[in-house]
Structures are given as structure tokens and as C-alpha cells.
Amino acid sequence: MLTKKVEEICNRQIEREGFSSNLYLAMASWAETKGMAGIAAWLYAQSEEERVHMLKFIRYVNERGGSAIVPEFKKPPVKYKGIPELFAEVLKHEKCITASISEVLEAAIAEKDHATANWIQWFVKEQVEEESSVQLILDKIS
Numbered sequence: 001m002l003t004k005k006v007e008e009i010c011n012r013q014i015e016r017e018g019f020s021s022n023l024y025l026a027m028a029s030w031a032e033t034k035g036m037a038g039i040a041a042w043l044y045a046q047s048e049e050e051r052v053h054m055l056k057f058i059r060y061v062n063e064r065g066g067s068a069i070v071p072e073f074k075k076p077p078v079k080y081k082g083i084p085e086l087f088a089e090v091l092k093h094e095k096c097i098t099a100s101i102s103e104v105l106e107a108a109i110a111e112k113d114h115a116t117a118n119w120i121q122w123f124v125k126e127q128v129e130e131e132s133s134v135q136l137i138l139d140k141i142s
């Protein structure tokens, strides 16, 4: 059974993963309308991945006896300045998500919830990969 604190922070993360999915979807759609099919495809794939992350949290909270909440999502921006700015924004966003995942881990440790501390490690690793793949793209284009 999740403690209230861990349940709450996991629900906060559900919102953040879902927003990430919508943010990348908005970026993908913008890139597509600008004729950048390759970049759009990469962003659509990222959007799908973030939706899967959100689902992982939803299923985990429910599996551990909590109640996952599907929240409202803030509307992501419709327009972007250009490709370097867009990828800089993706990296900035992923860094925020990394910090947010660390907070889930810290809450689990504080609550002596070893199962969640162990489960969240997948996301810790995933964030290392995501930040590095975005950094590689930024290095190539700047």
C-alpha cells in the first residue's frame, strides 16, 4: 500500500508525464506544418513514450492500492521560434522531469517505501538516456 505522500507525488508525476506527452505532440504538429517530417516523427515518437510513462505511473499507483488521478493538462505552446530553440526547450523540460523523478525517489526513501524506490529506478535510467539523446541532437544542430 502506498503512503499518502507517495501516492500524491506519483499523481503529480502522472500530470507531468501527460503534459510532456502533450508538449511533444504540440511540437510535433508544429514541426509537421513547417514541412519538417523527420523532426515531427521524432517528436511524435517522444510524445508516445511520455504517454507510456504516464500509463506506467497510473498502473503502478492503482496496483499499490492507491487511486491514480487523470488530471487536466495545461495547454502547450502552439508556436515555436525555430528548431534549435525547440530542442533547447525539450532539454530544459527533460531536466525538470529528471528533478521531478528524483523527488519521487526521495519521497519513497523518506517513507521507507522500498518497492517504489526500486520501481522508480527505471525512470531514473530513462531520464539519463533521454537527456543524452536530446543533448546529442542539440550538439549536431548548433
Ligand code: OFO
Residues within 6 Å of the ligand: 017, 020, 049, 050, 053, 094, 097, 123, 126, 130
Ligand atoms: Fe522524458 O520524461 Fe517521462 O519520464
